[in-house]
Amino acid sequence: MRLYLLAMMDEANEIIKEFEIIQENPFNLYRKENALLAITGIGKVNAAFVLTHILKTYPDVDEVINLGFAGAYGNYNIGDFVLVDEAIYHDFDLTMFNYKKGQVPNIKEDFITNNKYLTLFYDLKRTVLYTGDYFLSEKLSENFLVDMEGSALYHVAYLSNVYIFSVKVVSDIIGSKEHLEEYKDFEKNGAKYLLKLFNLIEVRLNEKGLNFT
Numbered sequence: 001m002r003l004y005l006l007a008m009m010d011e012a013n014e015i016i017k018e019f020e021i022i023q024e025n026p027f028n029l030y031r032k033e034n035a036l037l038a039i040t041g042i043g044k045v046n047a048a049f050v051l052t053h054i055l056k057t058y059p060d061v062d063e064v065i066n067l068g069f070a071g072a073y074g075n076y077n078i079g080d081f082v083l084v085d086e087a088i089y090h091d092f093d094l095t096m097f098n099y100k101k102g103q104v105p106n107i108k109e110d111f112i113t114n115n116k117y118l119t120l121f122y123d124l125k126r127t128v129l130y131t132g133d134y135f136l137s138e139k140l141s142e143n144f145l146v147d148m149e150g151s152a153l154y155h156v157a158y159l160s161n162v163y164i165f166s167v168k169v170v171s172d173i174i175g176s177k178e179h180l181e182e183y184k185d186f187e188k189n190g191a192k193y194l195l196k197l198f199n200l201i202e203v204r205l206n207e208k209g210l211n212f213t
Helices: 044-057 115-120 150-160 179-208
Strands: 002-006 020-023 029-032 035-039 063-073 081-089 125-131 144-147 163-173
Touching: 002 044, 002 179, 035 044, 044 150, 063 081, 063 150, 063 179, 081 115, 081 150, 081 179, 115 179, 125 150, 144 163, 150 163, 163 179
Parallel strands: 002 035, 002 063, 063 163, 081 125, 125 144
Antiparallel strands: 020 029, 029 035, 063 144, 081 163
Protein backbone atom coordinates (compact mmCIF):
# COMPACT_ATOMS: atom_id res chain seq x y z
CA MET A 1 0.00 0.00 0.00
CA ARG A 2 1.18 3.52 -0.86
CA LEU A 3 1.14 6.28 1.78
CA TYR A 4 1.29 9.99 0.98
CA LEU A 5 2.26 12.38 3.78
CA LEU A 6 1.79 16.15 3.70
CA ALA A 7 2.25 18.51 6.62
CA MET A 8 -0.57 21.01 6.08
CA MET A 9 -4.12 21.04 4.78
CA ASP A 10 -3.15 24.04 2.64
CA GLU A 11 -0.82 21.67 0.78
CA ALA A 12 -3.30 18.80 0.46
CA ASN A 13 -6.67 20.44 -0.17
CA GLU A 14 -6.65 19.83 -3.95
CA ILE A 15 -5.32 16.26 -3.76
CA ILE A 16 -7.79 15.08 -1.12
CA LYS A 17 -10.71 15.84 -3.42
CA GLU A 18 -9.88 12.45 -4.96
CA PHE A 19 -9.82 10.70 -1.55
CA GLU A 20 -12.37 9.71 1.09
CA ILE A 21 -11.70 10.70 4.69
CA ILE A 22 -11.57 7.66 6.99
CA GLN A 23 -10.23 9.22 10.20
CA GLU A 24 -10.15 12.68 11.80
CA ASN A 25 -8.41 12.05 15.14
CA PRO A 26 -5.62 12.20 16.16
CA PHE A 27 -4.89 13.29 12.57
CA ASN A 28 -6.74 13.40 9.26
CA LEU A 29 -6.35 10.21 7.23
CA TYR A 30 -7.78 9.64 3.75
CA ARG A 31 -8.03 6.64 1.45
CA LYS A 32 -8.35 6.10 -2.29
CA GLU A 33 -8.23 2.50 -3.54
CA ASN A 34 -4.82 1.16 -2.48
CA ALA A 35 -3.40 4.49 -1.28
CA LEU A 36 -3.56 6.43 1.98
CA LEU A 37 -2.94 10.11 2.57
CA ALA A 38 -2.33 11.74 5.95
CA ILE A 39 -1.93 15.30 7.18
CA THR A 40 0.90 15.12 9.70
CA GLY A 41 0.91 18.62 11.11
CA ILE A 42 4.02 20.80 11.19
CA GLY A 43 7.30 19.73 12.77
CA LYS A 44 9.46 16.68 13.29
CA VAL A 45 7.59 15.16 16.23
CA ASN A 46 4.19 15.42 14.54
CA ALA A 47 5.59 13.88 11.35
CA ALA A 48 7.30 11.02 13.19
CA PHE A 49 4.22 10.30 15.29
CA VAL A 50 1.87 10.09 12.31
CA LEU A 51 4.11 7.85 10.23
CA THR A 52 4.83 5.54 13.17
CA HIS A 53 1.11 5.30 14.00
CA ILE A 54 0.14 4.49 10.42
CA LEU A 55 2.86 1.87 9.94
CA LYS A 56 1.67 0.15 13.11
CA THR A 57 -2.01 0.34 12.12
CA TYR A 58 -1.53 -0.50 8.43
CA PRO A 59 1.34 -3.01 8.23
CA ASP A 60 0.77 -3.42 4.48
CA VAL A 61 2.12 0.10 3.82
CA ASP A 62 5.37 -0.53 1.96
CA GLU A 63 5.98 2.79 0.21
CA VAL A 64 5.96 6.28 1.75
CA ILE A 65 5.85 9.48 -0.32
CA ASN A 66 6.37 12.87 1.26
CA LEU A 67 5.07 15.88 -0.66
CA GLY A 68 4.97 19.50 0.37
CA PHE A 69 6.31 23.03 0.17
CA ALA A 70 9.99 23.71 0.75
CA GLY A 71 12.29 26.69 0.84
CA ALA A 72 15.24 26.50 -1.52
CA TYR A 73 18.69 27.96 -1.94
CA GLY A 74 20.59 27.79 -5.23
CA ASN A 75 19.48 27.35 -8.82
CA TYR A 76 15.73 27.08 -8.19
CA ASN A 77 12.58 28.96 -9.06
CA ILE A 78 9.33 29.15 -7.14
CA GLY A 79 7.11 26.30 -8.34
CA ASP A 80 9.97 23.92 -9.25
CA PHE A 81 9.49 20.22 -8.47
CA VAL A 82 12.63 18.97 -6.69
CA LEU A 83 13.40 15.37 -5.75
CA VAL A 84 15.16 14.79 -2.43
CA ASP A 85 18.20 12.56 -2.78
CA GLU A 86 19.35 12.88 0.85
CA ALA A 87 17.65 14.10 4.03
CA ILE A 88 19.59 15.66 6.93
CA TYR A 89 18.65 17.38 10.19
CA HIS A 90 20.01 20.94 10.30
CA ASP A 91 19.17 21.38 14.00
CA PHE A 92 20.70 18.13 15.30
CA ASP A 93 24.28 18.88 16.33
CA LEU A 94 26.60 16.53 18.22
CA THR A 95 29.76 17.66 16.42
CA MET A 96 31.48 18.23 19.79
CA PHE A 97 31.34 14.44 20.19
CA ASN A 98 32.87 13.84 16.74
CA TYR A 99 29.61 13.23 14.89
CA LYS A 100 28.84 14.90 11.58
CA LYS A 101 26.40 17.79 11.73
CA GLY A 102 22.94 16.23 11.59
CA GLN A 103 24.16 12.70 12.32
CA VAL A 104 22.08 10.69 14.79
CA PRO A 105 24.02 8.34 17.11
CA ASN A 106 23.59 4.63 16.35
CA ILE A 107 22.31 5.38 12.83
CA LYS A 108 25.06 4.01 10.61
CA GLU A 109 23.68 5.15 7.27
CA ASP A 110 22.63 8.51 5.87
CA PHE A 111 18.96 8.96 4.97
CA ILE A 112 19.25 8.53 1.20
CA THR A 113 16.50 8.01 -1.38
CA ASN A 114 16.61 4.62 -3.12
CA ASN A 115 18.26 4.87 -6.53
CA LYS A 116 15.22 3.41 -8.31
CA TYR A 117 13.21 6.51 -7.38
CA LEU A 118 16.06 8.76 -8.47
CA THR A 119 16.03 6.95 -11.82
CA LEU A 120 12.24 7.04 -12.19
CA PHE A 121 12.16 10.82 -11.67
CA TYR A 122 15.34 11.45 -13.64
CA ASP A 123 14.01 14.66 -15.21
CA LEU A 124 13.39 16.50 -11.94
CA LYS A 125 15.94 18.65 -10.19
CA ARG A 126 17.34 16.90 -7.11
CA THR A 127 19.21 17.96 -4.02
CA VAL A 128 19.70 17.52 -0.29
CA LEU A 129 16.87 18.35 2.11
CA TYR A 130 17.63 19.94 5.48
CA THR A 131 14.98 19.56 8.20
CA GLY A 132 14.59 21.44 11.46
CA ASP A 133 11.98 22.89 13.77
CA TYR A 134 12.36 26.51 12.76
CA PHE A 135 11.85 28.53 9.57
CA LEU A 136 15.35 28.57 8.12
CA SER A 137 16.56 31.77 6.43
CA GLU A 138 20.31 31.17 6.23
CA LYS A 139 22.64 29.54 3.69
CA LEU A 140 23.77 26.01 4.61
CA SER A 141 25.36 24.92 1.32
CA GLU A 142 25.35 25.89 -2.34
CA ASN A 143 22.12 24.05 -3.28
CA PHE A 144 19.54 22.70 -0.89
CA LEU A 145 15.91 22.48 0.21
CA VAL A 146 14.62 23.04 3.71
CA ASP A 147 11.48 21.88 5.52
CA MET A 148 10.28 20.92 9.01
CA GLU A 149 9.28 17.24 8.55
CA GLY A 150 11.15 15.38 5.82
CA SER A 151 14.21 14.04 7.63
CA ALA A 152 12.06 12.82 10.53
CA LEU A 153 9.98 10.84 8.03
CA TYR A 154 13.11 9.37 6.46
CA HIS A 155 14.34 8.53 9.97
CA VAL A 156 11.18 6.59 10.87
CA ALA A 157 11.09 4.87 7.48
CA TYR A 158 14.71 3.82 7.95
CA LEU A 159 14.02 2.35 11.38
CA SER A 160 10.88 0.65 10.05
CA ASN A 161 12.59 -0.72 6.91
CA VAL A 162 10.06 0.94 4.61
CA TYR A 163 10.90 2.65 1.32
CA ILE A 164 10.45 6.43 1.21
CA PHE A 165 11.01 9.26 -1.22
CA SER A 166 10.16 12.94 -1.17
CA VAL A 167 9.42 15.50 -3.86
CA LYS A 168 9.00 19.12 -2.85
CA VAL A 169 7.57 22.18 -4.55
CA VAL A 170 9.74 25.27 -4.08
CA SER A 171 7.67 27.82 -2.19
CA ASP A 172 10.27 30.48 -1.41
CA ILE A 173 13.89 31.34 -2.13
CA ILE A 174 16.19 31.64 0.87
CA GLY A 175 18.18 34.87 0.78
CA SER A 176 15.71 36.82 -1.34
CA LYS A 177 14.62 40.23 -0.06
CA GLU A 178 10.98 39.11 0.11
CA HIS A 179 11.59 35.63 1.54
CA LEU A 180 8.68 35.44 3.98
CA GLU A 181 6.30 37.29 1.67
CA GLU A 182 7.15 34.86 -1.16
CA TYR A 183 6.13 31.96 1.02
CA LYS A 184 2.88 33.59 2.13
CA ASP A 185 1.94 34.35 -1.48
CA PHE A 186 2.78 30.85 -2.67
CA GLU A 187 0.85 29.19 0.14
CA LYS A 188 -2.42 30.61 -1.23
CA ASN A 189 -2.22 28.60 -4.46
CA GLY A 190 0.52 26.05 -3.84
CA ALA A 191 -1.94 23.14 -3.52
CA LYS A 192 -2.51 23.29 -7.28
CA TYR A 193 1.19 22.61 -7.87
CA LEU A 194 1.04 19.68 -5.48
CA LEU A 195 -1.97 18.20 -7.27
CA LYS A 196 -0.01 18.31 -10.52
CA LEU A 197 2.94 16.69 -8.75
CA PHE A 198 0.73 14.01 -7.20
CA ASN A 199 -0.69 13.10 -10.62
CA LEU A 200 2.80 12.90 -12.11
CA ILE A 201 3.97 10.56 -9.34
CA GLU A 202 0.90 8.33 -9.61
CA VAL A 203 1.33 7.95 -13.36
CA ARG A 204 4.99 7.01 -13.15
CA LEU A 205 4.68 4.65 -10.19
CA ASN A 206 1.69 2.86 -11.72
CA GLU A 207 3.32 2.57 -15.13
CA LYS A 208 6.68 1.30 -13.90
CA GLY A 209 5.49 -0.94 -11.05
CA LEU A 210 8.77 -0.65 -9.16
CA ASN A 211 10.07 -3.95 -7.79
CA PHE A 212 12.50 -3.79 -4.87
CA THR A 213 12.88 -7.51 -4.29
